[in-house]
Structure formats: structure tokens, C-alpha cells
Amino acid sequence: MRIGVFFRLSLLASAAATAACWTSPTARSPEGPINRDNRPMNFSNTNTANAANANRTPSANSNTEMSEKKGFAANLPADFEQPTDDVGRKLLREYGSVFVARGVNVPLKVVFRDEPEVAAFQGTMRTSAASIGGFQLTLQAAAMDALRTATEQAKAKGLVISPRGADSAKRTYNETVALWKSRVDPALVHWVKQGRMTTADAERLKGLSTFEQVKEVLRLEEQGIYFAKDLSKSIIYSVAPPGTSQHLSLLAFDVKEFDNAQVRSVLNENGWFQTVASDLPHFTYLGVKEVELPSLGLKKITDSGRTFWVPDV
Ligand SMILES: [Zn+2]
Structure with a gap:
């Protein structure tokens, strides 16, 4: 389809030029002093809300459908609202990998309508806050745990994983x-x-x-x-x-060292993957090993030596 082809070409053409990762040019001030000098993470203050939705089983659960479970749509939450318009379908194609993440809460619709809807969703999940690189950031607990492990592994290799700014994780x-x-x-x-x-x-x-x-x-x-x-x-x-934005789901993290292939590799080994081809610093927590991603209905796209996992639709 003309629009689809155009859209994909645009994505590729602009991938190199667009590294802003939806970050506001007028970045909000962090609560503490700004320190972009790779300060170590200080993980703390885990808040536990109800995690009833985590580990939701995907849809398509009858025996006859088991063989079809590899498709993207079949891996969406059972009560996911499939978009019925072109814009919604386009947004699902471009940003939808997060909806098949495992072990965490994911939105049940492509676009949240307003702040109360987002706040209600954010109130359903187990979250974890940490001081990372001088910024106080919040993610879903499983995502933060994996980020902590990745950071420790990176450190052992002489690498650093740090946020690009105050809005690198949770957003409202x-x-x-x-x-x-x-x-x-x-x-x-x-x-x-x-x-x-x-x-x-x-x-x-x-x-x-x-x-x-x-x-x-x-x-x-x-x-x-x-x-x-x-x-x-x-x-x-x-x-x-x-x-x-995947940042509304507390499952995205904008990485300052995104140009470093070793950093990307360590993140990948801990469930964090690139899923938005136009957004190079942006990583998404999917909660599985890379080898399992195709079975969630995601496909691999390689661009400029980077690997992106996007919905196979
Ligand atoms: Zn981002």
C-alpha cells in the first residue's frame, strides 16, 4: 500500500538523523543535581502495587489455535482492543512490540485517551524507582531489575549504561x-x-x-x-x-550510550531491545531472550548495523 511503503521508507531515511527519542528539547529539571558523568546507579525504593495483570496469558488459547500462536496478533493480551482505523493500525505497526512483552503489565489499547486513563494504567503495576546517572527514574519493577543486572554486567566489562535525561524512563x-x-x-x-x-x-x-x-x-x-x-x-x-509512547508503560529507557554495540548487546541479553526503528536511543523491555522474540510475532530488521524487533504484521 502506498502509504505503508512511504512510511517505511521515511523511517529508514530519517533513522540516522533522528536520535532525539521523543525527548523534550526543553528538558525538565531533575529533582537532584544534574550529573551526566556516568554516575553509578543507586537502585532503591521499590514500590509494590497490585501486579494482577502481569504475566497475562495471551489470547488464542484453545487447542485448535495453539499452532497459530506464533503470530503477533495471537500474542497480544486477550482483552487487547485491536485498532479498527488506519491510524491505529499504523501506530500498532510502528510502536506495537511493547504489547507482547512478558512478565509485565502492558496497555490494552494502542492509544491512551487522556491523563486519567494513563494514570489509572500506571497505578496497576509494580514499579521500581532508582537514581540513575543523577536522575530519579521509574520503571516497571521487572524492567528495572533487568536494567540493574545489565548495568552490573556492563560495569564488569568496563562499560556504562546511563539515561539520556530526566524523562528517559516513566512519563505522564x-x-x-x-x-x-x-x-x-x-x-x-x-x-x-x-x-x-x-x-x-x-x-x-x-x-x-x-x-x-x-x-x-x-x-x-x-x-x-x-x-x-x-x-x-x-x-x-x-x-x-x-x-x-512506550514510556507511558514504564517499559522504555533512553540510553545515552546507544552508539556502543557492546552496550546494546548487554541490554539485549537482559530483555531490553530496540523496537522503534526511527528512535536509536530508545530501548524497550520485552522480558524474554532474543531467541524467543520471533515466537512473540516480532521480526528482526537490521539497519546501519543495528537490530530492531518490530511487529511482524
Ligand atoms: Zn524513548
């Missing part, structure tokens, strides 16, 4: 909205000036809920009306559409 919905607006609002002004949209169209789009606005913006981009900062490519290379 509202944190992603402000950044989204910082791209969308100036782009609307531009496209009205160019005569590609009317003022009324732009005002109508601005008046939508963020949830509806995401769909509308991605639809406009299919017509070449782009919302990235330089207006030449999709906004998803600049910021995460609110409600879609």
Missing part, C-alpha cells in the same frame, strides 16, 4: 501533550500561510481533544501536510503522539 500523558502542541501549533500557522489549509480548518483542529487531534494530524500527513519541526516529515520523528 500531560508531559507528552505540551511537546505535541509545540509542533502542531506552529505547523498549522505555516500550512494556513501556504494555502494548504483554511484558518477555519486550523482552528477546528486546534479545538479537538488531543486524542482526536492525533488522528487528524496523521491523516493530514498522508497528504503531505507534515507537522515535524522542519515541516518536511511526520511529526512522529519529532515527538510521540500523546498516548502512544
Whole structure:
């Protein structure tokens, strides 16, 4: 399909240039003093909420379906809301690997609608907070445990694994909205000036809920009306559409040393993989060994010597 092909080519073309990992250019101040000098991790303060959803069995559990369980869709949680529109399906293709992660809580929909929905989801999981590289960061407990092990193994090899910034792990919905607006609002002004949209169209789009606005913006981009900062490519290379970030699931970690192949290897050995081809510092906790990823319905894509595991759909 034309859009799908275009989208994939865009991803590859922009992979090298886009290393921002959806990080705000106006990074929020961490609670403690900033120290980017590879300070060792200080893991602490594990909070335990209910973990009832962890280790959920995937869908397709009858005997007749067992032989088909290798597919991506069959490995999604049983109560996962499959997207029914093109935008939702596109987002599932691009960011969906996290939904088949094991031993952790994963969202049951592709896009969270608002802050209360995200907060409710984040309240269902076992979390663990740690001071890492001078930043206080929070992940799901299993993900933090694996990161701790990876860090120790890295240290034994003379390597360091540290976060890129204060927003390298958990994020809230509202944190992603402000950044989204910082791209969308100036782009609307531009496209009205160019005569590609009317003022009324732009005002109508601005008046939508963020949830509806995401769909509308991605639809406009299919017509070449782009919302990235330089207006030449999709906004998803600049910021995460609110409600879609894997950081909302506390299963993503942006790694400062992402260029180091040995660092990537140690992370891979501990369940952390790259799953978003346009986002080089971004790692996703999937909770299994690399050899098991194909059986979750993920496929391997290699680009510039890096390995990404994406939904095989
Ligand atoms: Zn990230």
C-alpha cells in the first residue's frame, strides 16, 4: 500500500538523523543535581502495587489455535482492543512490540485517551524507582531489575549504561501533550500561510481533544501536510503522539550510550531491545531472550548495523 511503503521508507531515511527519542528539547529539571558523568546507579525504593495483570496469558488459547500462536496478533493480551482505523493500525505497526512483552503489565489499547486513563494504567503495576546517572527514574519493577543486572554486567566489562535525561524512563500523558502542541501549533500557522489549509480548518483542529487531534494530524500527513519541526516529515520523528509512547508503560529507557554495540548487546541479553526503528536511543523491555522474540510475532530488521524487533504484521 502506498502509504505503508512511504512510511517505511521515511523511517529508514530519517533513522540516522533522528536520535532525539521523543525527548523534550526543553528538558525538565531533575529533582537532584544534574550529573551526566556516568554516575553509578543507586537502585532503591521499590514500590509494590497490585501486579494482577502481569504475566497475562495471551489470547488464542484453545487447542485448535495453539499452532497459530506464533503470530503477533495471537500474542497480544486477550482483552487487547485491536485498532479498527488506519491510524491505529499504523501506530500498532510502528510502536506495537511493547504489547507482547512478558512478565509485565502492558496497555490494552494502542492509544491512551487522556491523563486519567494513563494514570489509572500506571497505578496497576509494580514499579521500581532508582537514581540513575543523577536522575530519579521509574520503571516497571521487572524492567528495572533487568536494567540493574545489565548495568552490573556492563560495569564488569568496563562499560556504562546511563539515561539520556530526566524523562528517559516513566512519563505522564500531560508531559507528552505540551511537546505535541509545540509542533502542531506552529505547523498549522505555516500550512494556513501556504494555502494548504483554511484558518477555519486550523482552528477546528486546534479545538479537538488531543486524542482526536492525533488522528487528524496523521491523516493530514498522508497528504503531505507534515507537522515535524522542519515541516518536511511526520511529526512522529519529532515527538510521540500523546498516548502512544512506550514510556507511558514504564517499559522504555533512553540510553545515552546507544552508539556502543557492546552496550546494546548487554541490554539485549537482559530483555531490553530496540523496537522503534526511527528512535536509536530508545530501548524497550520485552522480558524474554532474543531467541524467543520471533515466537512473540516480532521480526528482526537490521539497519546501519543495528537490530530492531518490530511487529511482524
Ligand atoms: Zn524513548
